[in-house]
Amino acid sequence: MRFCLLFLFFSISLFCQKLDSSDFLILEGESPNYYYVLTNEGYYVSENSDSFTFKEYSDSIPKSLNVKLNTLLPVTHKAKNYLLYPGGGLLYLFENGSIKRVDRSFPHRNQYGAYLFSHKDNIYLIGGYGFWQTKSIITKFNFNSGDWEIVNALGQSPDGIDQGTFFVKNDNLYVFDFLTRISNNQKEKRNDNLYVLNLENFVWKKLGVTNPLIRSENQFKGAKRFFTFDNKLLFSYDDDPEFYLADFDNNTVKKIKDEVLFYKSGGPSIVKKSNLVSAVQNSLTGRITIKSFNISSLISEGEDDGLYLYRDTEEFYSYIYFAISFLVILIVVLMAYYKRIAQSYLLDENVISISDLSVEVNEKEQKILSLFSKKRRVPNYEIMDLFFEIGKTKDFAVKKKNKTIAGLNEKLLSSFKIEFINKRKAQSDSRQLAYFLNKKIRIIEDSVI
CATH class of the missing domain: 3.90.1150.220 (Aspartate Aminotransferase, domain 1)
Structure with a gap:
């Protein structure tokens, strides 16, 4: 069995590049045919999906970028690769072989664990943790002023979003499986609801309670990865060979078990076409290799367990009302029975x-x-x-x-x-x-x- 897994592991690898340090960042790139791997010494370009080319930066890295590359939040906006300083504030652009700063802000340190995404003409940052509080704020980068602006939102807003799972489709942003912290004792609490934010009018709505089978209690603090694949959400958790494909239109989740693809790879990852580009670390040498795995065939061969993604709020309350009514009737009957017996x-x-x-x-x-x-x-x-x-x-x-x-x-x-x-x-x-x-x-x- 182990031999078969190793054979599968190498057979689905399209190409690879070895790295000496864990401080790197994978960027999607301007084209679907290649991507970048940024390091402190320079960057790699995957050319024609069969090899890597190493290049030195055309200019030195800005002094303000004084953190590890793997702590930056990357986003592709209008075919350009932007990098956000951890906690928000400083924004960089990787272009023409160099990293340059494009903002006029400062390190906010207010939105650690937030989600950076692009929608239409804007780059947004949502949620995060900072100054002893979880945030549900939404900030937007102003390309004219070079600063970040608060976007006011209405509706059923979550009470703080930290380390959430996000998915953007059409004009909606979905979020679930996130943490909130109470400011007075810093105790973490997991939110089990699915929320949606309309990106046109910025109104929140709570859709319902997510399926508890998706993430068990022993995975409460485990790291996770999530990507957009085939207009669906692909996500997984560390130390778990199962990964999930969520279809928000049909409210379903497909659970697929794989001992190699997701279980052996980890860290910064992206999806290019039908391939997952991720890092694999050799347990003996500690050497890190960037590999590309074809996931289309694996997903098509996976078994659909027919799981629901979330229970609608109205449906949930109907179950509650039914349960309460049943309990009331049962209590009345039992009281009458025991009263008679008594x-x-x-x-x-x-x-x-x-x-x-x-x-x-x-x-x-x-x-x-x-x-x-x-x-x-x-x-x-x-x-x-x-x-x-x-x-x-x-x-x-x-x-x-x-x-x-x-x-x-x-x-x-x-x-x-x-x-x-x-x-x-x-x-x-x-x-x-x-x-x-x-x-x-x-x-x-x-x-x-």
Whole structure:
């Protein structure tokens, strides 16, 4: 398997150039047929996609460019290669074999981790981190004054964008998978939403929550690369052999696994036509080689997992409303069920009980409660039948019945804190009397269970 991977690794390499230092920068170039690799000593030009030519700079590097080349942010604007000082401010142009400064600004140090991009006639810088805060500001370079201007934006703006994944298509800029920091404790927080900025009216809109399968928690701080390829967004993360192709028009993500192309290459990279131009470092010698990999065939052969890119906000809230409604119904049903269970009393031969409470009852009391276990309304004559004795008057039975029911009610109320039995006369005939079990109580006889 390892041999096959190595074979694939070298078979997809179109050409390569070895470098002695990691301080270099790959630029797209003015033509789709070649690109540049800038170093401190000079620059390489890939000519005719088969070889490199080294050239010295036609002029010395400006003294203001006092940082490593690989920390600069490159952008191609109107077939020209511009380089931005880290944190914003100083802007350089690589042209005619030299790097020259084109701004009249100063090192802002206010937008580290920002995104530099070109749209129509302007160069923009968005987001970043500086002075203990993440920013969602948008600045535009004024070619006439040589300075940067703030662009006011409206809508659902993110609360700071640091190290985001960006994609520009038509007049829209998309951003997701970025960090924000709370200024008082500097704690990083990942934003899982996808936002879009209209570059005509500069109005923000939150589209929804991105698919959590795209980036797992253990990749939270890992570096990433993203490119525009075939009008889609191609992106990957360090130490992960999988890379993704996002189609924003159809809200889909194609996940492709490759052990060589993205996993072995890294650092500053660009896409030229159907090739990924990137750096590969030899783990033994530390030597860095610039290689070009054909990615078209790899993407076409990759399996489409049918992943969604993001969940629409309205769709997300519909799920939330459904879940809340379901939970409310479930809670009501469970409350009703447990309320009924909680009010069910178990009656056996000499005890009535509920949970850990119990009350002893005599034979007459047990028979009265047994009647109420069968029906909630018991006519007076059915209870009277329990108290008639041979040789005793009816008046004796009535008094004994009333005393027994009153004593039973008092005993149960004292232990269970609820009155069990009530009596009521019929509206049609006041002589007809009936006893009713409290609506909140249910008696279950042990013999029935």
